[in-house]
């Protein structure tokens with residue numbers, strides 16, 4: 001494509017600003033329209049960011065009638081499904097914010113529609129572009145750890161519960177799992193080469209969000225603020241997930257990968273109340289192995305200091321895929337495994353039973 005890539009943005013909230021700023025920095029991109037169910041927000045968004053090429057829309061369907069190549073879906077979780085599906089049917093490529101959707105069925109349908117319309121469906125996990133996150137994948141893929149049999153991921157905030165569109169079933173659908181848990185799951189699944197989940201046994205709760213002492217919108221708080229799960233993955237890997245938006249604790253500890261030959265420990269940056277390695281905030285990494293029978297080694301791995309804007313990297317990668325007809329940088333077909341785990345965590349917690357995960361082949 002020699003002309004500029006034409007973009008539409010659906011949902012003019014906080015994260016849409018990061019999308020728009022990244023697009024505005026790219027000479028080969030033009031933002032043509034911004035849609036929000038609140039038209040004022042779309043208009044203000046365009047004015048605030050001085051997007052001269054863009055018009056505001058209240059109905060995203062009207063935006064989809066324009067000659068645009070791709071859309072950023074930046075709505076609350078629950079609207080990811082319908083807006084993405086409609087955009088794909090309208091022959092637009094889609095980058096949808098994380099989580100892919102709210103339920104597994106929605107995610108499956110989104111992938112099918114993307115395939116049927118031969119359009120990209122990419123999902124917004126910018127931590128993948130963090131050099132230290134890439135290093136985790138490199139280490140796992142190098143085979144140094146041998147067969148990996150156990151992974152522990154997640155993290156927690158002492159207090160870090162959002163409000164607004166993030167806390168009720170009708171807009172968010174899922175809480176801490178869809179907000180930060182999904183990043184942790186992506187870190188593990190991506191590094192492990194996307195093993196499929198087989199079973200999930202989980203527990204979630206929201207003791208903090210529903211308590212007026214801890215949350216000003218406790219009356220509207222319907223999603224989980226805490227979740228814990230044991231997931232059986234293919235290749236005899238067990239994954240333990242723990243995630244908290246709020247807790248009476250400083251940290252839920254490091255992420256660990258245990259292999260038959262070595263172990264990898266990933267410690268969050270800082271040990272404060274927002275600790276967790278879900279977002280690229282890696283403070284330290286160590287490899288544990290034996291040099292000889294009695295010689296146990298902890299090899300501290302260097303952390304890459306960088307000034308990379310990982311969000312812009314995510315957007316650039318998407319635009320390049322659109323421009324040069326490349327596959328989705330973070331394809332829905334991979335992320336459906338992440339969605340399947342979140343979906344099964346919610347169902348397992350509701351039923352008090354282990355859930356068998358059923359996934360189609362795409």
Ligand SMILES: NC(=O)c1ccc[n+]([C@@H]2O[C@H](COP(=O)([O-])OP(=O)(O)OC[C@H]3O[C@@H](n4cnc5c(N)ncnc54)[C@H](O)[C@@H]3O)[C@@H](O)[C@H]2O)c1
Nearest residue numbers: 011012013014015016036037074075076077079097098165
């Ligand atoms: N990748 C990241 O770092 C990151 C960070 C924050 C949020 N997110 C994700 O981005 C999404 C949005 O989060 P946010 O913080 O921007 O929320 P927000 O509430 O600030 O913005 C969402 C906007 O979407 C609009 N909207 C709702 N339904 C719509 C519809 N059907 N059509 C058009 N517009 C609609 C709302 O009016 C609102 O302006 C969430 O899914 C969230 O998980 C990603």
